[in-house]
Amino acid sequence: MADVTRRTLFGSTVGLAGAGLIAPALAATLTGGQQEPQDLRGVVKDGTVTLPPLHQASEANGTVPNPMPPNRRLGVAVVGLGALALENIIPGFAEAKSVRLVALVSGEPDKARIVAAQHGVPEKNLYDYANFDRIKDNPEIDVVYIVLPNALHAEFTVRAAQAGKHVLCEKPMAASVAEAQSMVDACKAANRSLMIAYRLQYTPEHRTIIQMARSKAYGSVQMIEAVNGQNDAPNGQWRQIKSMAGGGSLPDVGLYCLNAFRYITGEEPVAITAQMTQPKNDPRFREIEDVAMFTLRFPSGVVASGTSAYSFHESRFLRVHAQTGWFGIDPAFGYDNLQLAINRKAGKASATETRRFTPHSQFAQEMDAFAASLHARQEPRTGGAEGLQDMKLMAAIYQAAAGGGVVTLPEVSGLDTTRGPWPEALGAFVPA
Ligand code: NDP
Numbered sequence: 079m080a081d082v083t084r085r086t087l088f089g090s091t092v093g094l095a096g097a098g099l100i101a102p103a104l105a106a107t108l109t110g111g112q113q114e115p116q117d118l119r120g121v122v123k124d125g126t127v128t129l130p131p132l133h134q135a136s137e138a139n140g141t142v143p144n145p146m147p148p149n150r151r152l153g154v155a156v157v158g159l160g161a162l163a164l165e166n167i168i169p170g171f172a173e174a175k176s177v178r179l180v181a182l183v184s185g186e187p188d189k190a191r192i193v194a195a196q197h198g199v200p201e202k203n204l205y206d207y208a209n210f211d212r213i214k215d216n217p218e219i220d221v222v223y224i225v226l227p228n229a230l231h232a233e234f235t236v237r238a239a240q241a242g243k244h245v246l247c248e249k250p251m252a253a254s255v256a257e258a259q260s261m262v263d264a265c266k267a268a269n270r271s272l273m274i275a276y277r278l279q280y281t282p283e284h285r286t287i288i289q290m291a292r293s294k295a296y297g298s299v300q301m302i303e304a305v306n307g308q309n310d311a312p313n314g315q316w317r318q319i320k321s322m323a324g325g326g327s328l329p330d331v332g333l334y335c336l337n338a339f340r341y342i343t344g345e346e347p348v349a350i351t352a353q354m355t356q357p358k359n360d361p362r363f364r365e366i367e368d369v370a371m372f373t374l375r376f377p378s379g380v381v382a383s384g385t386s387a388y389s390f391h392e393s394r395f396l397r398v399h400a401q402t403g404w405f406g407i408d409p410a411f412g413y414d415n416l417q418l419a420i421n422r423k424a425g426k427a428s429a430t431e432t433r434r435f436t437p438h439s440q441f442a443q444e445m446d447a448f449a450a451s452l453h454a455r456q457e458p459r460t461g462g463a464e465g466l467q468d469m470k471l472m473a474a475i476y477q478a479a480a481g482g483g484v485v486t487l488p489e490v491s492g493l494d495t496t497r498g499p500w501p502e503a504l505g506a507f508v509p510a
Contacts, residue, residue: 118130126142127142128142129142145176146175146176151174152177152449152452153178153180153218153219153220153221154179154180154219154221154246154445155181155213155219155222155223156181156183156225157222157223157224157234157238158226158227158230159182159190159193159225160225160226162225162248166413166441167225167441169441170440170445171197171445172439172442173439174441174442174445174446175446176445177445177446179199180203180218180219181199181205181213181218182199182203182204183204183205183206183207183210185206185207187206203216203219210238210241211237211241213238213241214242214243219243221245221246221448221452222234222241222245223246223247223275224238224245224248226248227317228250228252228253228323229257231252231257232257232258232261235247235264235265235272236260236261236264238270239265239267239270242268244273244448244452245271245272246273247261247272247273247465248275249274249275249276249468250324250465250468250469251274251462251465251469252324252465253322253324253329254324254473255469255470258465258466258469261462262462262466265462271451271452271457271458272458273447273451273460273461274460274461274462275444275460276464277441278411279337279341279460280440280444281416281435281440281443283407283410283416283417283435284338284410286433287342287398287418288341290405291342291400291405294400296402296403296405296420296422298400298401299380300399300400300401301381301383301399302338302381302383302398303382303383303384303397303399304334304384304385304395304396305335305385305393306334306386306393306410307331307385307386307393307394308387308391309389309391309392310362310389312361314361317366317388318364320365325366325472326356326367326388327366327367327369327370327387328367328370328386328472328475330388331386331388331411332370333468335382335384335385335386336384336475337468339376339382339384340471341497343378343382343493344494345377345380345493347374347375347376347471348375348376348377348486348488348489349374349375349484349485349486349487350372350373350471350474350475350478350485350487351484352372352475352476352478353370353372354367354369354371355367355368355369357389362388366388367479368389369386369387370386371383372384377490377491394408394410395407395409396408403420403421404420404421405418405419407419414437414440415434415437416435418432418433418435419431420433446501447501451499451501454505456498456504457498457499458498459498459499459501460498461496464497466496
């Protein structure tokens with residue numbers, strides 16, 4: 079190993095500074111000479127640290143995450159240790175700034191013990207589905223995050239609310255409208271908050287689309303289209319059992335299209351048509367639909383077309399057609415790599431601009447947003463009313479597909495009638 083003495087370090091740093099590879103001030107600091115100006119070494123204010131940008135404003139500059147200290151974060155119990163919980167939600171806690179993982183609920187004790195050890199959850203905070211109600215005696219748990227098959231969402235939301243805990247529940251909210259309503263009622267009766275985990279509504283990509291549509295950045299929106307399809311394994315998973323899932327591709331992935339049409343316009347549809355397929359020779363579709371295609375008409379005149387499927391290769395896009403341009407996201411509904419595109423005329427040419435945001439865990443963003451609403455004692459942006467409305471509209475889509483006609487719905491006046499405030503409007507701690 080080289081003998082790094084103060085003299086060789088001095089010589090090399092001076093050389094690097096002379097060559098313009100490091101700043102002269104840094105070279106001076108490394109050699110025990112003059113310090114950098116204090117404001118270049120970070121500003122401490124109100125319990126946060128800010129560093130100055132290293133680069134010109136035209137370049138990408140980092141930000142200090144400034145999470146809440148762990149003992150001030152809300153404690154979350156994750157219920158159901160399946161694919162989404164293990165692959166996405168639990169890893170997302172590493173990026174979350176105002177929540178922490180404190181408990182696990184699982185029907186598989188061996189799995190729960192391993193996951194607990196991996197993530198620093200004490201064994202005393204492991205529960206199963208039978209003793210779940212004992213969470214009421216655990217003050218470390220503020221929020222229960224339900225990541226179970228759809229038909230179990232209602233039971234565990236009701237039990238969590240009765241145990242005095244706030245609830246974050248995966249989409250779709252439930253397997254039926256009646257179950258979804260029971261969740262809203264139970265949380266209201268227990269004075270607990272309920273949020274449905276519509277992660278995409280908290281992402282910069284989807285928020286940019288909302289902003290472009292509502293500000294008429296490219297004129298009035300005329301039509302919105304979205305496809306969310308994937309090819310599911312024929313393994314008898316609960317998604318292929320109607321009583322567990324509540325339906326097929328529509329509530330699982332078509333819901334993203336439906337929800338997007340609603341949050342982009344802010345409106346509720348007044349007319350619905352639909353077509354579905356259920357291939358007879360494919361065991362995956364004994365009980366549920368494969369392709370679900372539906373159209374919506376909104377009071378402003380905007381129309382939307384959504385398609386979901388369990389039988390074709392990943393296709394996940396969203397496109398908003400406006401008068402002087404189209405804008406959208408492709409892929410639009412996954413956990414990462416979302417890419418925004420805008421197409422408009424540039425002189426005599428047609429120009430397409432693409433944009434990618436710095437990647438962040440969508441699950442961290444969504445959990446932090448729930449924490450912000452709890453600190454502010456306000457409705458979350460995507461509360462029970464948002465999930466319940468989608469459940470009602472999916473019931474109307476099934477009705478339209480079965481009857482082959484148009485299902486009409488009463489007009490709802492106003493925008494965002496099922497949504498709470500955006501997290502940054504709450505005046506509570508909102509992570510940067
Ligand atoms: P998985 O089947 O992978 O996991 C579900 C877990 O629930 C199981 O591992 C099991 O955990 C527990 N469970 C309890 N009872 C049952 C039962 N009778 N049958 C099967 N599992 C049971 O599902 P996912 O993780 O993919 O989905 C869970 C929820 O998350 C669903 O509501 C789904 O719609 C939603 N989801 C949301 C996504 C999003 O992007 N927001 C993406 C994917 C899913 P244990 O062994 O610990 O008891």
